[in-house]
Amino acid sequence: MSTRPSHKPFRPRKAPAQSRSEATVTSIIEAAAQVLESEGFEGFNTNAVARRAGVSIGSLYQYFPGKDALTVALxxxxxxxxxxxxxxxxxxxxxxxxxxxxxxxxxxxxxxxxxxxxxxxxxxxxxxxxxxxxxxxxxxxxxxxxxxxxxxxxxxxxxxxxxxxxxxxxxxxxxxxxxxxxxxxxxxxxxxxxxxxxxxxxx
Missing domain, CATH: 1.10.357 (Tetracycline Repressor; domain 2)
Incomplete structure (x- = not known):
């Protein structure tokens, strides 16, 4: 029997606790905006957003479980x-x-x-x-x-x-x-x- 993930797929995994992590989240969300503007839905994915934000995909996933969560945050x-x-x-x-x-x-x-x-x-x-x-x-x-x-x-x-x-x-x-x-x-x-x-x- 499969189990659902504990997090909500459209919500952030965690809230930033320090100013540095807040800045990271802010940059990721703005990068999501820029990717969506330039690439549309077709090119909008977590890898593209991480590249634009200058962070690793692992850092992005610390806060956002997927592109739907990024969309909701935006x-x-x-x-x-x-x-x-x-x-x-x-x-x-x-x-x-x-x-x-x-x-x-x-x-x-x-x-x-x-x-x-x-x-x-x-x-x-x-x-x-x-x-x-x-x-x-x-x-x-x-x-x-x-x-x-x-x-x-x-x-x-x-x-x-x-x-x-x-x-x-x-x-x-x-x-x-x-x-x-x-x-x-x-x-x-x-x-x-x-x-x-x-x-x-x-x-």
Whole structure:
């Protein structure tokens, strides 16, 4: 009777305990991003990532059991960076300014490293990875911002879900088309978002 490995295949084997090991993990994850950008899924494997990071394959396996664990770690890193940027919306004085800032953060995430963003979007859609990538923090942030921008909306939770889907759909489509003009995309997303809100007299 076979036994399953004790570690989860999509999660790191261990957390770095010292600054040197933290730097190693950081370099491995960035190397994973670079390999994915340059080689796509076809060339994305642990050997290629170890070479790019300048570490042995054994060192990589100390932290990551395979390429799926690397993918999840990379998704977590990008989501964390996006949330840190998007959280700046909460410092804005008006609800409209907060929503505009949130839109800008979404556009920046998609178009600053467009190939990486597109490939991670595909990876996130894999059924096996869905339970490993939580969206609750981002959804909560969007709900707060929409609540400020549209305080009179009769169903703010529905509005938040609609706007999140709208923004994701537009920025993902722009990334797939290879767009590079952040300002133009931001203007179009703002028009769509505030047009939606104005239907209820909330913009």
């Amino acid at each position: 998704i977590h890193r990008e989501n964390r960076r996006f949330h840190e940027d998007a959280s700046g919306a909460l410092t804005k004085r008006s609800g409209r300014a907060a929503l505009e800032y949130l839109i800008g953060a979404a556009v920046r995430q998609q178009l600053q490293r467009p190939m990486l963003a597109r490939l991670l979007d595909i990876a996130e859609g894999r059924p096996a990875l869905r339970g490993e990538v939580a969206k609750s923090e981002m959804e909560e942030l969007v709900a707060i911002v929409v609540g400020r921008a549209a305080p009179k909306h009769p169903r703010p939770d529905v509005a938040a879900g609609d706007l999140l889907a709208m923004v994701r759909g537009m920025v993902d489509a722009a990334g797939e088309r290879g767009e590079r003009d952040l300002d133009d995309l931001e203007r179009r997303v703002r028009a769509a978002v505030f047009g939606y809100l104005s239907r209820s007299g909330n913009a």
